[in-house]
Amino acid sequence: MASSIDCPRRPPHRAPRRAGRWAGRWAGAAARARGRVVPAAVVLVVLAALSACGAGGTARDVPAAGTSDAARTAPGTADPVPGTADAAPGTTGTAQGRAGAVPPARLPARIPGLGARTLAWIPADARQVVVVTGRDRDANHSEAVLYQHTGSGWRGGPAWPARNALKGWTEDHWAGDLRSPVGVFTLTDAGGLLPDPGTRLPYDRSDGFAVGGTGFEGEPLEGSFDYVIAIDYNREPGASPLDLTRPLGAGRGGGIWLHVDHQGPTQGCVSLEEPHMRELLRTLDPDRHPVIVMGDAASLRQ
Numbered sequence: 001m002a003s004s005i006d007c008p009r010r011p012p013h014r015a016p017r018r019a020g021r022w023a024g025r026w027a028g029a030a031a032r033a034r035g036r037v038v039p040a041a042v043v044l045v046v047l048a049a050l051s052a053c054g055a056g057g058t059a060r061d062v063p064a065a066g067t068s069d070a071a072r073t074a075p076g077t078a079d080p081v082p083g084t085a086d087a088a089p090g091t092t093g094t095a096q097g098r099a100g101a102v103p104p105a106r107l108p109a110r111i112p113g114l115g116a117r118t119l120a121w122i123p124a125d126a127r128q129v130v131v132v133t134g135r136d137r138d139a140n141h142s143e144a145v146l147y148q149h150t151g152s153g154w155r156g157g158p159a160w161p162a163r164n165a166l167k168g169w170t171e172d173h174w175a176g177d178l179r180s181p182v183g184v185f186t187l188t189d190a191g192g193l194l195p196d197p198g199t200r201l202p203y204d205r206s207d208g209f210a211v212g213g214t215g216f217e218g219e220p221l222e223g224s225f226d227y228v229i230a231i232d233y234n235r236e237p238g239a240s241p242l243d244l245t246r247p248l249g250a251g252r253g254g255g256i257w258l259h260v261d262h263q264g265p266t267q268g269c270v271s272l273e274e275p276h277m278r279e280l281l282r283t284l285d286p287d288r289h290p291v292i293v294m295g296d297a298a299s300l301r302q
Contacts, residue, residue: 107153140265182295215264
């Protein structure tokens, strides 16, 4: 979320669920919570500190206390890519990600920049993949590309500038470490302070997304949560991004979102410019099982 805030503390709010949406989707390594496998890794004015995305200023960038990043997707149920026995760090719901033979159009059968281990975490039914690649392990600048499967290969969209946590990336995320979790996570729920821009994801329009204060570099955080997409790291899929349920416990963070860039690093979230957030919201389709693959370039190449 916004780089230095925690989502407002408010009663759990459930976004509309889609029937059969999660059946058979969750499998993973590193930890289990409530019978499900889970992954390895505004301001107080609104009642909480958004612990996942904020800056070191007066506010914090994620939902409520002890919630600073959001639930991650882990290795799924499909056969892994050969030679990839490793489980995704603290993820929930990823699997392999084979795309088939190279078609006449010469589209890549696999998403560029992703190694066998990372590909093995992508669910086999995912047909939309947002790849966020950090410059290096300790960098807070990154790049995001939306890949969509055409039936004959993966087609990538334009590269968008993005930001991540102040101290970079980690495969073992904990609340307050100021690093974004590395892994593959499903994208199931959205919301924001502004009205639904036309997304097919469940959308929670709420004043609970209001935020103020300043980020790590003194930048204003207002408007950071005008649009958000919950990243399923340590959260309950099918609920509003503001929901405070943390299956792995508050210590593992929560409230990790994609949200509007405030021109500074986050506490754990990934931020994009507002036009790109709107475009992403309008493009993501739950029937295509969208996921986000995020981490530093070296980790993603594994």
